[in-house]
Structures are given as C-alpha cells and as structure tokens.
Amino acid sequence: MAKAKAKTIQTTSSVKDFLNTVPDEDKKKNCFSIVDIFKKETGFEPKMWGPAIVGFGSYHYKYASGHEGDAPVIGFSPRKAAIVLYLSTGFEGSDELFAKFGKHKTSKACIYIQSLDQIDEKVLREMVRRSVKHLRSIYPS
Numbered sequence: 001m002a003k004a005k006a007k008t009i010q011t012t013s014s015v016k017d018f019l020n021t022v023p024d025e026d027k028k029k030n031c032f033s034i035v036d037i038f039k040k041e042t043g044f045e046p047k048m049w050g051p052a053i054v055g056f057g058s059y060h061y062k063y064a065s066g067h068e069g070d071a072p073v074i075g076f077s078p079r080k081a082a083i084v085l086y087l088s089t090g091f092e093g094s095d096e097l098f099a100k101f102g103k104h105k106t107s108k109a110c111i112y113i114q115s116l117d118q119i120d121e122k123v124l125r126e127m128v129r130r131s132v133k134h135l136r137s138i139y140p141s
Contacts, residue, residue: 008050009070015046015054022078030116031078034085037121038074041128053077053086057132059139073135074128082112087127091134097127
C-alpha cells in the first residue's frame with residue numbers, strides 16, 4: 001500500500017503575492033502585520049506551505065504509526081471566516097496566556113482571530129516564543 005503524500009508542503013510561491021490576493025483590506029493589513037510579528041519573534045523567514053498557509057521554520061515529525069513529514073514550526077492562514085493561527089498549544093503557561101489573549105476561538109490545533117485589534121499583541125508575541133520553544137523541545141532537529 002502506497003504511503004499518503006503530504007498535501008501541505010513548503011513551496012517557492014511568494015508570500016507577498018499570496019497575501020496581496022486577500023480581498024478584505026483590513027484582513028490583508030493584519031496578515032502583513034502577523035508576518036512581521038512572527039518573523040521578529042521566531043527569526044524565521046516566511047515561506048508558503050501549500051497554497052494558503054504562511055509558515056515559519058520547519059520541523060520533521062514521525063508518529064508511532066510510521067507516518068512522517070515536515071511542517072512549519074508556526075504559521076497562519078487568512079481564511080474567509082477568520083485568520084487561523086497555527087501554534088503549538090501545549091506550551092508552559094498556555095492557559096494563562098489564552099485567558100489574557102483577547103477575542104479568539106480555538107480548535108484542536110488552530111486559533112481563530114478576526115483582527116489584531118481584538119487581541120493582545122504582547123500576549124501573541126509571548127505565545128509565539130513559547131510555542132516555538134515547546135515544539136523545538138519535542139522535535140529538536
């Protein structure tokens with residue numbers, strides 16, 4: 001049986017060109033600000049992952065099932081309903097930071113925000129730093 005191929009892989013597409021396709025001007029402005037925040041807090045350059053995720057850094061994972069692949073350390077995607085942030089949520093102090101974060105929704109691996117105006121940017125920056133540290137402790141590559 002053939003292994004499933006990862007759909008979300010790093011590409012050479014332009015992050016700037018992709019973000020310039022975001023139709024909502026406020027969301028577009030927020031996305032360029034998130035690029036600046038994530039770049040400053042991680043030290044990684046933004047790269048496109050698949051057609052719609054802006055990722056920063058990368059790591060190689062391997063599950064007990066044998067499934068393995070590469071993924072961005074952190075990232076985000078401007079979706080129609082919200083801006084989706086992809087951060088590791090199991091980091092130390094995450095509950096306290098989420099309590100101070102501002103207006104957001106979460107799912108298993110995603111944080112949904114409408115606008116940077118509705119969240120605390122200092123808290124976001126701290127969450128980014130802790131998320132990267134947490135992921136690097138699990139996947140030290």
